[in-house]
Amino acid sequence: MVNQRNQRPLLTLDTKQKINENGGGSSPSTTAPQNSIITRKVHQVVSISSSLAENDSLRNALQYLGTFYGENTVDERRNLRGVLESKTLDTHKELLREFTKVNERLELLDNVVGDLSKACSLIDEQMRQHESVTKSFLVQYNNTQQKLSDSQHRQKLISTFLTQFQLTDAERDALLYHPITQTFFRTLNKVHDIKNACTDMLRTHQQKSGLEIMEEMSGYQDTAYERLSRWTQEKCRLLSSDVYQDSYADEHDEHLYGHLLVEQELKNALNALSGRPVLLRCCLKEIVSARKTALVSKFFDALHGGRRRPIEMAAHDPVRYIGDILAWIHQSAASERELVDSLLSNDESEPGTPTSSSSSSLQSYSFGVLDETFQVLNAHLKDKIDQILNGERVDMIVYFRLGHLMELYRFTIGKLLGMNSSLPCYLSELRSMVDHCFYDVLQKQQVVVSLTLNLKPPNDMVDLMHKLTDILNTLNQSMVPQESREQEFSNIISAVVDPILSNLSSTITSQENISDMYVFIVNCHALLHNTLSPYDFATKKSEVVMAETDKIMEQFISFQSDQLLTNVGIKQILDLIKNNQKPLSAVDGLKPEQMSLFMQSLYVHLFSTSTLLLSPQQQCDKISSTRLKVYSKNRITTALSDAYAQVYACIQDLENQYDNAKEIAFRTPQQVKILLE
Amino acid sequence: MSGAHEYIFKYIIIGDMGVGKSCLLHQFTDQKFMTDCPHTIGVEFGTRVIEIANKHIKLQIWDTAGQERFRAVTRSYYRGAAGALMVYDITRRQTFHHLASWLTDARNLTNPHTIIMLIGNKLDLAEQREVSFEEASRFAQENGLIYMETSAKTGENVERSFIETATKIYQNIESGVLDPNSVESGIQVTTTLIEPAREQQQSGCSC
Ligand SMILES: Nc1nc2c(ncn2[C@@H]2O[C@H](COP(=O)(O)OP(=O)(O)OP(=O)(O)O)[C@@H](O)[C@H]2O)c(=O)[nH]1
Ligand SMILES: [Mg+2]
Numbered sequence: 057m058v059n060q061r062n063q064r065p066l067l068t069l070d071t072k073q074k075i076n077e078n079g080g081g082s083s084p085s086t087t088a089p090q091n092s093i094i095t096r097k098v099h100q101v102v103s104i105s106s107s108l109a110e111n112d113s114l115r116n117a118l119q120y121l122g123t124f125y126g127e128n129t130v131d132e133r134r135n136l137r138g139v140l141e142s143k144t145l146d147t148h149k150e151l152l153r154e155f156t157k158v159n160e161r162l163e164l165l166d167n168v169v170g171d172l173s174k175a176c177s178l179i180d181e182q183m184r185q186h187e188s189v190t191k192s193f194l195v196q197y198n199n200t201q202q203k204l205s206d207s208q209h210r211q212k213l214i215s216t217f218l219t220q221f222q223l224t225d226a227e228r229d230a231l232l233y234h235p236i237t238q239t240f241f242r243t244l245n246k247v248h249d250i251k252n253a254c255t256d257m258l259r260t261h262q263q264k265s266g267l268e269i270m271e272e273m274s275g276y277q278d279t280a281y282e283r284l285s286r287w288t289q290e291k292c293r294l295l296s297s298d299v300y301q302d303s304y305a306d307e308h309d310e311h312l313y314g315h316l317l318v319e320q321e322l323k324n325a326l327n328a329l330s331g332r333p334v335l336l337r338c339c340l341k342e343i344v345s346a347r348k349t350a351l352v353s354k355f356f357d358a359l360h361g362g363r364r365r366p367i368e369m370a371a372h373d374p375v376r377y378i379g380d381i382l383a384w385i386h387q388s389a390a391s392e393r394e395l396v397d398s399l400l401s402n403d404e405s406e407p408g409t410p411t412s413s414s415s416s417s418l419q420s421y422s423f424g425v426l427d428e429t430f431q432v433l434n435a436h437l438k439d440k441i442d443q444i445l446n447g448e449r450v451d452m453i454v455y456f457r458l459g460h461l462m463e464l465y466r467f468t469i470g471k472l473l474g475m476n477s478s479l480p481c482y483l484s485e486l487r488s489m490v491d492h493c494f495y496d497v498l499q500k501q502q503v504v505v506s507l508t509l510n511l512k513p514p515n516d517m518v519d520l521m522h523k524l525t526d527i528l529n530t531l532n533q534s535m536v537p538q539e540s541r542e543q544e545f546s547n548i549i550s551a552v553v554d555p556i557l558s559n560l561s562s563t564i565t566s567q568e569n570i571s572d573m574y575v576f577i578v579n580c581h582a583l584l585h586n587t588l589s590p591y592d593f594a595t596k597k598s599e600v601v602m603a604e605t606d607k608i609m610e611q612f613i614s615f616q617s618d619q620l621l622t623n624v625g626i627k628q629i630l631d632l633i634k635n636n637q638k639p640l641s642a643v644d645g646l647k648p649e650q651m652s653l654f655m656q657s658l659y660v661h662l663f664s665t666s667t668l669l670l671s672p673q674q675q676c677d678k679i680s681s682t683r684l685k686v687y688s689k690n691r692i693t694t695a696l697s698d699a700y701a702q703v704y705a706c707i708q709d710l711e712n713q714y715d716n717a718k719e720i721a722f723r724t725p726q727q728v729k730i731l732l733e
Numbered sequence: 734m735s736g737a738h739e740y741i742f743k744y745i746i747i748g749d750m751g752v753g754k755s756c757l758l759h760q761f762t763d764q765k766f767m768t769d770c771p772h773t774i775g776v777e778f779g780t781r782v783i784e785i786a787n788k789h790i791k792l793q794i795w796d797t798a799g800q801e802r803f804r805a806v807t808r809s810y811y812r813g814a815a816g817a818l819m820v821y822d823i824t825r826r827q828t829f830h831h832l833a834s835w836l837t838d839a840r841n842l843t844n845p846h847t848i849i850m851l852i853g854n855k856l857d858l859a860e861q862r863e864v865s866f867e868e869a870s871r872f873a874q875e876n877g878l879i880y881m882e883t884s885a886k887t888g889e890n891v892e893r894s895f896i897e898t899a900t901k902i903y904q905n906i907e908s909g910v911l912d913p914n915s916v917e918s919g920i921q922v923t924t925t926l927i928e929p930a931r932e933q934q935q936s937g938c939s940c
Contacts, residue, residue, distance in 0.1 A: 365812060365842075375805070383776070383809030387795070390778050464806060468775045533802030535774050 285335040296346035348432040382465040427477035455494035460534040462487040574612035581605040617695035639713040701725035748820035749828040750799030753854040756885035773798040811842035816898040826863040856884040
């Protein structure tokens with residue numbers, strides 16, 4: 057079969073060629089049987105060639121055939137089978153030889169495997185023996201492993217515990233030995249936390265260790281706080297160091313003290329110490345004493361120091377002097393407050409600041425510190441006041457102004473230091489001292505108001521009223537509330553005005569010069585009234601004075617009118633008219649000829665402006681108030697013209713039977729009125 | 734806003750009552766306007782830290798009462814001011830006329846290097862203006878003052894006026910015209926009395 061295939065491709069090529077050469081030229085009918093053979097062959101060939109393309113072994117076979125198959129001859133083709141068979145035989149022989157060798161080897165191998173198998177079963181046997189021994193070891197191993205992981209777990213717990221409940225060596229050193237830094241505060245905080253945690257521990261079954269740790273921590277805390285307190289006190293002492301600066305620098309001073317940059321650590325320290333009030337108070341004491349030193353030194357520097365304008369330069373002007381001093385204190389209080397507030401405040405955001413709850417309580421100390429610090433100025437302030445009070449005699453208005461200055465600063469400084477703190481309170485003490493001096497002098501200002509020649513208020517009184525005006529101006533401008541202003545006013549009034557008023561009213565006792573007396577009193581009242589009326593807190597008093605004036609004026613007018621009517625004789629006529637029956641012409645004194653004479657002399661008085669008429673006018677002119685002057689004159693003239701009108705009416709009355717009434721009284725009351733005006 | 738500042742400048746604010754001195758101060762320190770600000774009694778005070786040339790400067794500002802009756806009291810506060818803000822109200826001519834007297838006080842009671850700034854306040858009421866910018870400007874120029882118009886109500890120029898004054902003061906320090914350590918300069922150089930912490934060195938060995 058191999059051979060057949062090997063031959064066919066050669067034929068195939070020929071046949072193909074033939075088909076192509078012939079084309080469609082040969083007639084199918086004549087070549088039909090030949091064609092069918094060819095067709096079959098062609099099909100065979102095509103199928104072989106196509107299988108050849110797919111079949112590798114066929115191709116290999118053909119290639120192999122090519123190595124010994126020479127020319128394609130008939131002999132060759134006949135011998136091919138023989139050649140192939142002998143070749144096959146050779147191959148088989150070769151195979152046989154080789155397999156014999158293989159077989160030998162396999163037998164050898166079989167022996168070895170047999171040996172191995174024996175060995176294996178031996179080993180197996182031994183293994184089985186050893187296993188029983190190892191088993192106990194394994195159990196032991198597992199146990200140990202378990203214990204190890206347990207221990208590791210515990211170790212972790214313990215180290216966590218230690219970091220949470222114990223200090224590291226470094227921490228302990230920072231707390232107990234090293235200089236104080238942030239680490240110190242952190243550690244102090246930690247100790248605090250540990251103690252807190254121990255309190256929780258006491259509620260568990262770990263009471264004993266809780267107590268032990270707590271005790272240990274308390275020990276640390278005590279030492280640490282002691283150290284911190286000493287350190288803080290030292291730092292606090294430095295807060296007065298501007299004193300030293302002053303001693304070497306004349307020109308270099310200024311209020312450095314108020315503006316020290318307060319180191320965060322000092323703040324932290326004070327905050328931490330707020331957990332130990334006793335220690336804290338020691339530190340606060342240091343602050344107070346340091347600031348006192350600083351403040352006093354600054355105070356004297358401001359007074360005398362190398363300033364271009366030391367306060368002492370104004371010493372001749374007590375109000376300015378004390379005012380400058382108090383203003384200086386006010387400004388220092390502001391600076392000092394800032395310093396103390398920054399010292400005794402807790403910046404919560406800062407790390408290492410212990411228990412935040414303490415900060416508010418720390419702040420509560422600041423007023424106390426300021427209060428105590430500024431107390432140091434009390435004595436100096438008193439010195440200055442004494443200097444003024446004991447020095448040359450000063451005007452009483454100075455005392456008064458000083459008093460009000462102190463009131464203003466009591467309020468102003470009180471706003472910074474606290475109203476109840478010592479310096480403001482001391483200011484009110486000083487104020488009452490100064491006020492005392494003031495009222496002392498004021499009371500001595502008593503003037504004896506006695507009648508003057510020109511009927512004007514005496515010079516003493518005028519002077520006093522000037523002083524009173526000064527005082528009332530100061531009072532008016534002071535910032536004290538209305539009611540205390542009124543109180544103060546009434547004190548002043550009872551010291552100055554009331555004595556004058558009573559003095560005046562007592563002078564009217566004698567009837568001598570009574571008219572002058574009235575005018576004098578009215579004039580004095582007017583001065584009083586003018587002095588008081590501009591101030592609204594004096595309204596009531598000036599109304600009282602006014603009412604008093606009105607009363608005196610009435611007395612004066614009635615006195616003057618009376619005098620005038622008597623002097624011109626009209627008063628007597630009116631009396632007769634009043635006391636007798638009609639017809640009046642029959643009454644003695646009112647007889648027609650008597651009346652005629654009287655009227656004639658009256659007309660002479662009226663028309664010649666005699667002294668009888670002028671003297672009351674002149675008396676009125678002595679009244680200093682224009683209003684009252686005009687008023688009194690009018691009232692007196694009216695009294696006269698009214699009296700004339702009465703007499704005139706009486707004469708004209710027919711029932712009185714004056715025959716020549718028109719001749720006796722030929723001036724109408726209207727005419728007289730116009731004339732008098 | 735802690736104490737970390739290198740200088741403290743003292744300011745005073747002066748001028749007639751009602752011109753808005755207290756309002757200016759409040760606007761500067763609190764950025765707020767007070768519609769019904771009561772008259773100042775005596776002297777009040779406020780502070781704020783500003784920054785000039787990378788330096789922190791604390792302004793300590795003394796707001797005085799404008800009422801005549803406090804004049805004697807407020808005069809005690811001029812001493813040692815580094816800056817003075819002299820305020821008038823642009824809608825009230827009267828307050829402008831009084832400037833001469835305020836200026837006399839300021840000159841007599843402060844030192845020659847005190848920076849005086851003239852401030853025309855209530856700029857928001859410019860339609861009721863009674864003093865022109867030019868007129869006030871001339872007055873400022875004649876007297877060697879810096880001039881600025883502000884509104885304490887809207888806050889316009891308020892910050893600028895305070896800061897410009899501080900800048901002038903600072904320039905005087907820098908140029909040596911003003912010795913910040915001298916007494917009447919109105920300036921305080923802050924120092925720290927406590928040595929800086931040795932934290933670095935310490936924390937180094939604690940880790
Ligand atoms: N429209 C307007 N009103 C202002 C301005 N500044 C102040 N005011 C008002 O003016 C009034 C007086 O302001 P204050 O700041 O109290 O004046 P002051 O100068 O401090 O007055 P004294 O304390 O008496 O000296 C207040 O009613 C303020 O509301 C401003 O810029 N614009
Ligand atoms: Mg004010």
